[in-house]
Amino acid sequence: MQIPEFQKIIESGLEKQLLSLIPNHSIAKAYTWASLPPGKLFRPLLAAAIYLNHSEGNTEEFNQLNSNASKMAAFLELHHSYTLVHDDMPCMDDDDFRRGKASTHKQFGEWQALLVGDGLLGASWRLVSQINHPALLSFFKYSTWTLGPKGLLQGQVLDLSEEMTLSFENLILTHKLKTARLIQTALVGGYAISDNPNFKMAKAYHKLGEALGVSFQLLDDLTELTEELGEHEQAVNPWLWASIKSTETLINYLEQVKELAPSDADLLQEVLAHYFGTIRGKVEAHRGSIIAKLSEEQLRPVESLLKILSHAK
């Protein structure tokens, strides 16, 4: 699979889904601004790879308005977008920029951002309702748990309340809720709409998603060490105040990713290799400034796991 090409197919499908969901009104501009162009589509890509690995499906389905595959991919991305729109608002993280352009509230105003966030959240559930699959109800129950008040939203609460930085345990809990729950939903969601899903395998993807989600966040923090960090970013970056624990935890979760990702799920392996390859490149390029913050002995086992997981790509 050519990942950049596949990203384009998913993006094209996402646009179709979004346009079908929003009103013919000037507010549509704010909806599209908030969602398009998307980021790297990490969550839809994961769902897509797993779906294709477990079904007779093909990549073109992701560009078809009425396919389950395209609905699921768009659900994941629009749900992600809503969290970003609300996160950027002045009463939350107060960010003026997102993906190289003004954030939604900066461009359109605050009430617009609040309602567009609510609307993308509503649109995301509408997409779920349009999926036609025997496993849909199980997935609906699962995803309202992962993304609800005890899931993703509680991760945001721990972050904003600054409880996240009270201890390393709190930090990992926050990552599990705020970051991993949506990634788990992507893995489980891609599998749920496949040809013959079973509970045992869904549970395995749920577990893999947690390991991947926490790794994703710790690696993001690690590669951020190369940048000038603001006060809040320093407080939430555990490599600056708990580097031994961060190393041990990351290694543990990366080992789990290696163990849990099915070796015969070749597309999933490709998406993971692509992702870990990108991270490995970043770590390599900034090795000097990373080692200034944590020792070479700490970094080395991480590097070797990244090498394995990226299939030396």
Added chain:
Amino acid sequence: MQIPEFQKIIESGLEKQLLSLIPNHSIAKAYTWASLPPGKLFRPLLAAAIYLNHSEGNTEEFNQLNSNASKMAAFLELHHSYTLVHDDMPCMDDDDFRRGKASTHKQFGEWQALLVGDGLLGASWRLVSQINHPALLSFFKYSTWTLGPKGLLQGQVLDLSEEMTLSFENLILTHKLKTARLIQTALVGGYAISDNPNFKMAKAYHKLGEALGVSFQLLDDLTELTEELGEHEQAVNPWLWASIKSTETLINYLEQVKELAPSDADLLQEVLAHYFGTIRGKVEAHRGSIIAKLSEEQLRPVESLLKILSHAK
């Protein structure tokens, strides 16, 4: 049915549902503050009456954590609560008070209100996912339409953008989206979980809900004429700038309510009679100040319809 007694049962069930959905964390206080004690439970009462009219169910189900009836009632009320929490925020209507106490953002802070609103929205869909009924998927599709970006949320957009007051037609459209869509969802939702729902009857309740929802809002505006109104309230109160059209439209929708409410749905008739009786009492008590704003000839046909609809209660 004793309506105040039944409200207590629904409120007790709502509390059970809410507590099962929110985390064991200090944020729980903000979730309960935003939702309890509830308002008059108009939407759950409508759903409950219709459910009971079309099934072998009983009122106690509304106090049982695992009953469809209690899930549906709580879905409607928590969804309503989320819209109120977000509506009250400074970037929206900027209201410091709600139901006789501080609004959620005033009591707990803005990011708390934003996330609690998102969380109640998520919780409401989680309740839908927990309903066990053959018609659930149809209702899920329907309600993500009524409450989504083309429904309730677009009503909020028209309100906040002030397009609502550009014409009487815009105002009615806003009421249809912002107020009626959730009331329609209550009627259709109560029917959807009944013993043997069919599409034709669901459609009839959908239509009744629109007439009831617009009437509800126009009557609310009418009874507000007795109060001192702020600038925004004056702008959105059509009785002050389109009283002839308001009268004609209200009469038209009240006639529809009378026509469309099934005469054999006795509990629904009771809930409607209770509601219209309350409105009638308000109109009567403030007849003088209402007539100072619109003529007695205009008011009289409204009064006589209210008399019929309240069964002279």
